[in-house]
Amino acid sequence: MKLARLDNCPEIFHTLQGEGVSVGKAAVFVRTSRCNLHCRWCDTDYTWNFKGTPWEHDRGIKHDKAACTFEISPASLVERLATYPCRHIVLTGGEPLLQQEELLEAIRSLRQLDPEWTFEVETNGTRIPDPAFEAVISQFNVSPKLAHSGMDAALRIVPAALTHFARNPKAWFKFVASSNADIEEIEALAQAHQIPASRIVLMPEGRTSQDLDRHSAELAARVLEKGWRFSDRLHVRLWGDRRGV
């Protein structure tokens, strides 16, 4: 399977979940490489924006595919994860649902070592998980991409997948919002795909604490009005946009 590479190792790190309904929870993050979308502001563009590809990104740089990819077998991933003093894993990316088969193999092996392992998945909500994979995941953080991602709606919005997650009580929908247009778009998505208001989480846009502070009060007011949930972005406050923490 393909993980992101950081300092010649797979990008795996023990940290606190920074956003969404499990914000503050200790977890080991596993960053998979590759994504089926190409958002123009993506902060993990080193998982997909490789030299020779036509995708546009705000940073305007292309990454070396081999230098940014760490090939690892499910068995080796299990060995590495078993060394951490934490039994909660967050599978993130890129888009982890592109590698469900290998991840499921690793999850099953970890559960054989200790049935207490739990797994959370960060996804862009364009793929329906395989039933066997879905069964072993305790939480999906679904983050559908809005128009400001620069992606065609036909690629970023997959109605069958969104409706599937909307029906799954393990799925929470999280959005970074910075404008009224974003709020209206989220509302339209929720209506079109029957996403329960109680499972929509809004977060302020920003790469620094100052940015978050600037947008939070207004966003909190909108969240109250809509019956949604607000999440701060702890990782931005603690570490800014540093990788691997």
Ligand code: SF4
């Ligand atoms: S879906 Fe997520 S990982 Fe993929 S390009 Fe968009 S922001 Fe990046």
